[in-house]
Amino acid sequence: CHPRENGASPAQRELVARACAALDAAGEHAPTLAELGAQLGISPFHLQRSFKRAMGITPRQYAAARRVERLKMQLKQGENVTNALYDAGYGSSSRLYEQAPERLGMTPATYGRGGAGAQIVYTITSTALGQLLVAATARGICFVSLAYDAPALESALAHEFPAAEITRDDAALQAWAGDIVHELSSDASALDLPLDVRATAFQQRVWQALRAIP
DNA sequence: GCTTACTCGCGGATTAAGCA
DNA sequence: TGCTTAATCCGCGAGTAAGC
Numbered sequence: 001c002h003p004r005e006n007g008a009s010p011a012q013r014e015l016v017a018r019a020c021a022a023l024d025a026a027g028e029h030a031p032t033l034a035e036l037g038a039q040l041g042i043s044p045f046h047l048q049r050s051f052k053r054a055m056g057i058t059p060r061q062y063a064a065a066r067r068v069e070r071l072k073m074q075l076k077q078g079e080n081v082t083n084a085l086y087d088a089g090y091g092s093s094s095r096l097y098e099q100a101p102e103r104l105g106m107t108p109a110t111y112g113r114g115g116a117g118a119q120i121v122y123t124i125t126s127t128a129l130g131q132l133l134v135a136a137t138a139r140g141i142c143f144v145s146l147a148y149d150a151p152a153l154e155s156a157l158a159h160e161f162p163a164a165e166i167t168r169d170d171a172a173l174q175a176w177a178g179d180i181v182h183e184l185s186s187d188a189s190a191l192d193l194p195l196d197v198r199a200t201a202f203q204q205r206v207w208q209a210l211r212a213i214p
Numbered sequence: 215g216c217t218t219a220c221t222c223g224c225g226g227a228t229t230a231a232g233c234a
Numbered sequence: 235t236g237c238t239t240a241a242t243c244c245g246c247g248a249g250t251a252a253g254c
Contacts (some may be wrong), residue, residue, distance in 0.1 A: 033228065046235055048229070060228065060244085082218060095244060097220055109219065 015040065016054040019047060023063050033059060068103050071096070075112035084108070105135075105142025115164030118142075122157060122166065123173035124150045127181045133157060134177045135166075144180070 018040055022031065036059060037044035051059045067089045074084035085096050085108070096108060104111045106118050120142060122135035127146070133153035135143035143160055147153045157166060 043236060044228095045237070049235090052229090058229070064244090080218070081220090090245085093220070094222075094246075098244090100220095107219080 015042065015047070016051050019051055019059060020055075020062065023059065024066065026063075068099075071108070072104075072111065075108060078112070081108045081112065084112070101139040102141070105137045105140045113163055115142075115161030118161065118164045120157075120161060120164045120166045121169040121172050122154075123168065123170045123177050124153060125174065125177045125181065132177060132181060134173050134180060136173060136176070 019036060022036060022039055031039065033044040033048055037047045040047060048058060051057075051062075055062065057065075071084055071088035071090070074087050075081070079087065082093070085093055090096050100107055105120075106115065110116065110118055118137050120135050120137055122133055122143070124131055124133045126132070130146050130148050131150050131153055133143070133145050133147075133150075133156075134141065135157055143157055145153055145156055147156070
């Protein structure tokens with residue numbers, strides 16, 4: 001875990017790196033802010049501010065993004081929704097289903113079936129970080145990814161939703177993609193992050209950006 | 215009738231802003 | 235860097251709906 005440099009001192013980045021490691025090590029049993037602060041030997045208030053400054057997201061948002069990744073992995077492995085949500089660290093299904101349209105773009109069951117029955121449209125746009133693919137269903141954004149070339153992105157989308165009906169529609173999503181690029185334009189320094197952590201922070205910031213877009 | 219998918223409402227935890 | 239506080243968010247448990 002290597003936090004971005006803008007706005008954070010080396011000591012804060014080191015602190016946040018330890019916090020990320022602790023959150024990752026905790027797996028589905030994410031510690032509270034107070035527990036995390038005690039573990040790292042600092043106040044939870046200081047930890048929360050340092051984490052936000054360095055990562056652009058809060059510790060809870062980071063843990064939530066990791067949890068969604070675990071859920072997706074469970075569903076892809078063929079686990080049913082009920083087992084997958086508990087294995088991922090959800091204590092009950094309510095929050096998962098509230099977040100599903102925003103995080104998955106479809107219900108968890110549909111995601112687990114490879115997007116069967118879902119109609120997905122996508123667009124690809126150039127950014128300072130590379131090519132950005134944004135895909136959505138009628139329910140919401142279902143896939144956002146960065147890569148150096150468009151074919152790799154299209155392949156990744158097809159792999160993520162092998163059973164979905166996927167079509168390119170630049171007109172429908174170009175404005176949305178532009179807004180995401182604009183909202184994330186301050187995040188270029190995150191390039192020094194390891195791939196998995198960068199992806200987690202990136203996805204979380206995309207969802208935050210989408211929330212900010214009317 | 216059972217299992218799985220999904221919804222609702224409440225209480226506690228977290229966040230963000232301001233001050234010391 | 236630590237503390238307070240109001241607003242917001244999230245987790246939990248109970249419940250309903252749908253499919254077999």
